[in-house]
Amino acid sequence: MCNGAYVIDFENNKMLYSDLLDMSDVRYIYDTVKAMDMDMMFELQADGVIYSERRCIEDTKRYNAYHIDEFIKKTRVPVENIGEYIASRDKPVAKVNIFFPTAEIRDEVVEKIKDINYDLSYSEGTNLEFNVKGTTKAKGLVALAEYLGISIEETMAIGDNLNDVDILKNAGISVVMDNARDEIKKLGDFITLSNDENGVAYAIKELIK
Known part of the structure; x- marks a missing residue:
């Protein structure tokens, strides 16, 4: 799951394998992208759920994710302020996912951070995913x-x-x-x-x- 960040035996509730992002990594990613002053829907995949800011969940069209609007609303756990949540959280996460308004903005961000020490990938038209380096x-x-x-x-x-x-x-x-x-x-x-x-x-x- 999460691009290979962890494998779980759900029947026995047992973690078989994990390669997780420490919160220091998450804060670095958040601060780095936020400093670019880009509009973004910043999400954390952890604890078997996806944490996302409420205002973003309610406005998926803003991030060109309207085609999966129903899926997002069903699968996200809303937080009021993602920055404050990141600052207060201690437990590691499997993946960081960010939606941007356009693919062009996403690609601009990728170009600026291409040497960052994390694996970058994407699975939707405007998103960008961060995992521990070497996670597959x-x-x-x-x-x-x-x-x-x-x-x-x-x-x-x-x-x-x-x-x-x-x-x-x-x-x-x-x-x-x-x-x-x-x-x-x-x-x-x-x-x-x-x-x-x-x-x-x-x-x-x-x-x-």
Whole structure:
């Protein structure tokens, strides 16, 4: 989960693997981007939820995230002031996610911080994700395979965006959603239906016999 930042056995409530951001890292990221005076929707993924500022959750169109508005409203835990929440929180987080009003603003931020000591990725049109350097979904998959006592060749990964590249390249079977970019589809052993057509369920039904 969270680009490979942690793997959890939910049935037994057991953390199998984690590579988390300390709050000192989160504060550094927040202060660095905030100093650029960019409008942003700054989020923390931790504790099995996503913390986001209430005003941003209520105005997803501002950050060009209206297409996932319902998903955001269902999955976010609102805080009144994200800066104050970051200042008061002690426990580490899995990932920082930031939505910007446009992809151009996001790309401008990336250019300014390209040498920052964190892994940068994105999975939506205007977002930017921060993880501990070296964190990948493929590492999480390897940890899961070891826990289950299977080889990496016996695993299957499903993805649709740039933050899925490493896991698609390493999994035994790589499945790509039909709504994915063309360059991502080239990595797939199997192209399933789109997100809106229950593509994950379709792939499992077709490939897991």
